[in-house]
Amino acid sequence: MSALRVPGRAMTVRRHPVLPGPPEWTELAACAGSGSPDLWFPAPGEDTAAAMAVCRSCPARVRCLGYVLDDPSIKGIWAGFTERTRRRVVIQRVAGRSLEDIIAASDAAADARHDTGLARAAGETFTERKRTRERKRRAAVREARIGPEAAA
Numbered sequence: 001m002s003a004l005r006v007p008g009r010a011m012t013v014r015r016h017p018v019l020p021g022p023p024e025w026t027e028l029a030a031c032a033g034s035g036s037p038d039l040w041f042p043a044p045g046e047d048t049a050a051a052m053a054v055c056r057s058c059p060a061r062v063r064c065l066g067y068v069l070d071d072p073s074i075k076g077i078w079a080g081f082t083e084r085t086r087r088r089v090v091i092q093r094v095a096g097r098s099l100e101d102i103i104a105a106s107d108a109a110a111d112a113r114h115d116t117g118l119a120r121a122a123g124e125t126f127t128e129r130k131r132t133r134e135r136k137r138r139a140a141v142r143e144a145r146i147g148p149e150a151a152a
Helices: 049-056 061-070 083-094 099-121 126-146
Strands: 002-006 009-013
Touching (some): 049 099, 061 083, 061 099, 083 099
Antiparallel strands (some): 002 009
16 A cells, blocks of 8 residues: 545555556546645535536546445545445445436436536526426326327
């Protein structure tokens, strides 16, 4: 094991038991050479949005998540998941969900949180958001019953 010094924190980086160095997919990773390790190892309560945005655009995300799930002692943000959210991923993986499905669901939930935040920033009240959701639901039901051409 070798120690990696992060300002304000000391942590241990474990090498993969089979691989002598970093896995080959790390060369494809969006985080490679991205700068400060503080982005990937935030203190409790610090904002993680910047790291999550980088991870969401990464072509090596599935392999990254698989790698970090194989060693639960790894700290920080990997594949767009914090240590806390990775615990939920382990449960989903045991239940038989693929890593691709888990990542897609995580991205959809993040998009929904973002959309809700935009609605709140626009001054839309809870009741207005509820009415909008209900209108969309009714339109979808109507479209499913009579077809998309007649619903318009």
